[in-house]
Structure formats: C-alpha cells, structure tokens
Amino acid sequence: MPIFITYASYSHAGVKGMLKKPENRTGPVKALLEKVGGRLISFYVTTGRNDVVVISEAPDGTDAVAVGMAVAASGAVSDVETVRAWTAEDFVAITEKAAELTGVYTPPGG
Numbered sequence: 001m002p003i004f005i006t007y008a009s010y011s012h013a014g015v016k017g018m019l020k021k022p023e024n025r026t027g028p029v030k031a032l033l034e035k036v037g038g039r040l041i042s043f044y045v046t047t048g049r050n051d052v053v054v055i056s057e058a059p060d061g062t063d064a065v066a067v068g069m070a071v072a073a074s075g076a077v078s079d080v081e082t083v084r085a086w087t088a089e090d091f092v093a094i095t096e097k098a099a100e101l102t103g104v105y106t107p108p109g110g
Helices: 012-019 026-035 061-073 088-103
Strands: 003-012 039-045 050-055 076-087
Touching: 003 012, 003 061, 012 026, 026 061, 050 076
Parallel strands: none
Antiparallel strands: 003 050, 003 076, 039 050
C-alpha cells in the first residue's frame, strides 16, 4: 500500500479540547485509517510548524485525503497537508521513468 505523511496543526478548539480532556489521540486516528482500509504506522505530536505528524498506509491517495478532510471537518485541526512518500528503493523506478522522458518536454518559449 502507498505510504502517506500527514501534517496538521491543532486549532484553538482542538487545543481547548485537549486541555479539557488530555488523552492520547493515537486510537481515534488509527480507527479512522482502518475504516478506509489503511494502517497507522506512526503518530507523533511535534513542535514547530506542525503539531501532528501521521505516517500511514492507505489504499490510495483519495483515502488518505478523505481522512485528513474528515479530521479537519471536526474543527480540531487546521492546515492539514497529506503527501505521498516512497522508499528510496521504490523511487528508483520513478527516476528511471523520468530519465526516459528527459528531452521530450518542450518548455514554454522553446
């Protein structure tokens, strides 16, 4: 299954909810991913630009994006960004394909 990395920040409402009832949020995220046929690999609370980093597997990008949208719709998080990740080994095939395409594209003004 494809691997996805999701970054998010807690909204003011999300922070208030955490302070009202401090709890580990791994379970709800895991359950949501399982609902779309995915799997939680890692869940981190971080400092810096993002408050949360989730590494997961999902059947495809639409499932991963739908999970992020569902969580954002709750109002608890904002600035949700989900990106696809590849292992270095898997990425070799992509670079080989790109090498075959080099020179085929004509840039604007070219």
